[in-house]
Amino acid sequence: MIYTLGMKTAQELHKLANRLRQDVLQMVFTAGAGHVAGPLSSADLFAVLYFDEVLDLKKDKVVLSCGHYCPILYAVLARSGKLSVDELKNFMQTGSRLPGHPERGLTPGVEVSAGPLGQGVSVATGMALGMKLRNGRAYSYNSPRVYCVLSDGELQEGQVWEAFNFAVASKLDNLIYILDRNGIQIEHYVKDLVKSDETSRLEAFGLHVLECEGNNISNLKNCLENAKQVQGLPTMIVMNTVGSKGVSFMENKPIWHDKVPNSEELNLALKELNAE
Amino acid sequence: MSAIRDGVSEGLSQISHDEKVVVITADLAEATRTSKFREEYPDRFFDVGVSEQNMAGIAAGLSFEGMIPFIASFATFSPGRNWEQIRVSIALSGANVKIIGSHGGVATGQNGPSHQATEDIALMRVLPNMVVLVPADANQTAVMIEAAYKYDGPVYIRTARPKVANFTKPFDFTQNKSFEIGKSYVYREGSDITICACGIQVWDSLMIAEELAKEGIECEVINVCSIKPLDSETIIKSAKKTGKVITIEDHQIVGGMGSAVGEILSEKYPLLVKRVGIKDVFGISGKYEEVYKKLGLDRESLKKAVVDWFHE
Numbered sequence: 249m250i251y252t253l254g255m256k257t258a259q260e261l262h263k264l265a266n267r268l269r270q271d272v273l274q275m276v277f278t279a280g281a282g283h284v285a286g287p288l289s290s291a292d293l294f295a296v297l298y299f300d301e302v303l304d305l306k307k308d309k310v311v312l313s314c315g316h317y318c319p320i321l322y323a324v325l326a327r328s329g330k331l332s333v334d335e336l337k338n339f340m341q342t343g344s345r346l347p348g349h350p351e352r353g354l355t356p357g358v359e360v361s362a363g364p365l366g367q368g369v370s371v372a373t374g375m376a377l378g379m380k381l382r383n384g385r386a387y388s389y390n391s392p393r394v395y396c397v398l399s400d401g402e403l404q405e406g407q408v409w410e411a412f413n414f415a416v417a418s419k420l421d422n423l424i425y426i427l428d429r430n431g432i433q434i435e436h437y438v439k440d441l442v443k444s445d446e447t448s449r450l451e452a453f454g455l456h457v458l459e460c461e462g463n464n465i466s467n468l469k470n471c472l473e474n475a476k477q478v479q480g481l482p483t484m485i486v487m488n489t490v491g492s493k494g495v496s497f498m499e500n501k502p503i504w505h506d507k508v509p510n511s512e513e514l515n516l517a518l519k520e521l522n523a524e
Numbered sequence: 525m526s527a528i529r530d531g532v533s534e535g536l537s538q539i540s541h542d543e544k545v546v547v548i549t550a551d552l553a554e555a556t557r558t559s560k561f562r563e564e565y566p567d568r569f570f571d572v573g574v575s576e577q578n579m580a581g582i583a584a585g586l587s588f589e590g591m592i593p594f595i596a597s598f599a600t601f602s603p604g605r606n607w608e609q610i611r612v613s614i615a616l617s618g619a620n621v622k623i624i625g626s627h628g629g630v631a632t633g634q635n636g637p638s639h640q641a642t643e644d645i646a647l648m649r650v651l652p653n654m655v656v657l658v659p660a661d662a663n664q665t666a667v668m669i670e671a672a673y674k675y676d677g678p679v680y681i682r683t684a685r686p687k688v689a690n691f692t693k694p695f696d697f698t699q700n701k702s703f704e705i706g707k708s709y710v711y712r713e714g715s716d717i718t719i720c721a722c723g724i725q726v727w728d729s730l731m732i733a734e735e736l737a738k739e740g741i742e743c744e745v746i747n748v749c750s751i752k753p754l755d756s757e758t759i760i761k762s763a764k765k766t767g768k769v770i771t772i773e774d775h776q777i778v779g780g781m782g783s784a785v786g787e788i789l790s791e792k793y794p795l796l797v798k799r800v801g802i803k804d805v806f807g808i809s810g811k812y813e814e815v816y817k818k819l820g821l822d823r824e825s826l827k828k829a830v831v832d833w834f835h836e
Contacts, residue, residue, distance in 0.1 A: 361617045370578045374585020410578035
């Protein structure tokens with residue numbers, strides 16, 4: 249089923265997000281590989297980005313920098329009609345349009361080749377700068393924007409801090425970074441490896457930092473709307489989420505960063521996601 | 525006399541009328557000779573500060589929004605520090621970004637090996653979709669910048685620091701034909717030995733050829749200025765003629781222009797190829813002429829290498 253774009257209630261978007269979660273798990277199961285925790289924790293965000301009206305997808309660009317989240321991106325592209333839903337089973341199949349990490353030019357709707365963490369953040373920043381060069385430097389509520397999704401593990405790459413500094417120095421207020429802070433990475437909880445607070449570091453770099461509950465649709469929508477009002481600075485939305493949100497036995501466990509569910513686990517998960 | 529890097533100012537001037545051209549540096553505008561562009565077009569010039577990895581990504585993003593970005597830093601840092609960003613954000617993505625790597629080779633001199641790019645040709649030619657160009661003088665740098673601008677896709681141009689002869693014709697580079705990506709050019713014909721050279725070593729090879737002619741050895745000197753794509757036709761034709769090939773570059777003999785020439789000949793027209801260059805060591809800090817002497821790239825040493833190989 250393809251969902252039409254346009255203003256939806258928080259309830260509808262929540263249901264849509266769960267449908268995307270089902271797509272992700274189905275995709276990863278079929279491929280026998282892929283990432284789970286991030287695509288699930290960010291499903292609400294992607295539902296809002298692509299199906300609410302807070303973005304204008306005719307002129308705004310969505311960049312997925314944490315490329316391993318691509319199952320959720322492919323799912324939302326399929327459900328919004330850019331790909332066929334039937335194609336999702338081709339995820340990671342040889343020669344398909346849905347590679348294990350997204351590649352620009354291979355898949356409609358994919359703006360940036362990503363996978364090596366940190367790279368997409370710089371590219372998104374360059375795109376925002378390019379938009380300013382074309383449309384004028386002054387702030388405008390109706391300017392085309394770049395929305396760049398990154399992960400908290402990704403903040404460990406030095407490159408992102410280089411990009412933040414440049415974005416702040418260049419006053420890219422048409423750039424909204426969105427951090428999926430689910431607190432987990434491949435083999436750890438982030439807090440086991442990182443001993444300083446992300447929010448204060450991001451603020452210290454000069455970004456306009458907003459915090460929100462990333463698995464609460466209304467909260468997310470409000471936060472994005474607030475970000476659009478910020479002038480003179482790029483915004484960083486720190487989105488607090490739960491890893492593998494939506495499936496009780498997967499939630500907040502690092503092992504589900506990239507574990508493939510077996511058929512029993514898949515069925516349990518799909519059932520849970522239907523019920524909500 | 526001009527430095528190969530001096531051609532960057534001129535080259536950018538030729539194309540700066542196009543509003544899509546933007547220039548980015550990582551705090552090295554003066555040294556890379558992009559500062560003139562900064563003065564003329566401050567709105568299209570960006571200094572990201574000391575962040576070469578970010579520089580590559582910013583350029584990719586700008587190219588996706590329709591700009592034609594030239595990024596400039598020392599070749600040790602870009603490529604080098606940002607090789608992976610160039611690999612994925614630029615080469616894999618097909619981003620229309622032109623990378624100027626300045627201070628190529630041990631000719632960089634006193635800053636020492638950390639600043640002397642001796643592996644950059646290898647790093648760039650091994651990437652799919654990357655064009656690799658090495659100008660022989662300032663005029664050729666300008667010509668190559670124009671060619672890179674017209675070309676749709678990633679290009680690497682390697683410049684150098686010291687002042688050397690500026691001998692190629694500006695924009696009229698050989699027999700009134702302008703430079704073509706993928707072509708090498710025979711600057712001197714000879715039937716005894718083929719010298720393939722790039723960068724500073726092209727002029728040196730021509731000077732050596734002059735002297736050797738008086739001693740009865742006729743050298744064919746080829747400017748292998750396009751290392752990727754490589755002009756196998758011109759190189760093989762010369763190899764067939766002379767039967768002896770020697771390559772000379774200010775770069776590791778492992779993986780550089782010499783290796784590229786050797787690879788093509790071993791597949792299409794096998795014969796012995798001697799690679800002259802930096803022999804799998806790091807450079808040293810010192811005045812460039814003295815560093816060259818110590819590492820065997822001075823004209824005396826090169827001449828001896830050519831004669832020895834001829835007699836081999």
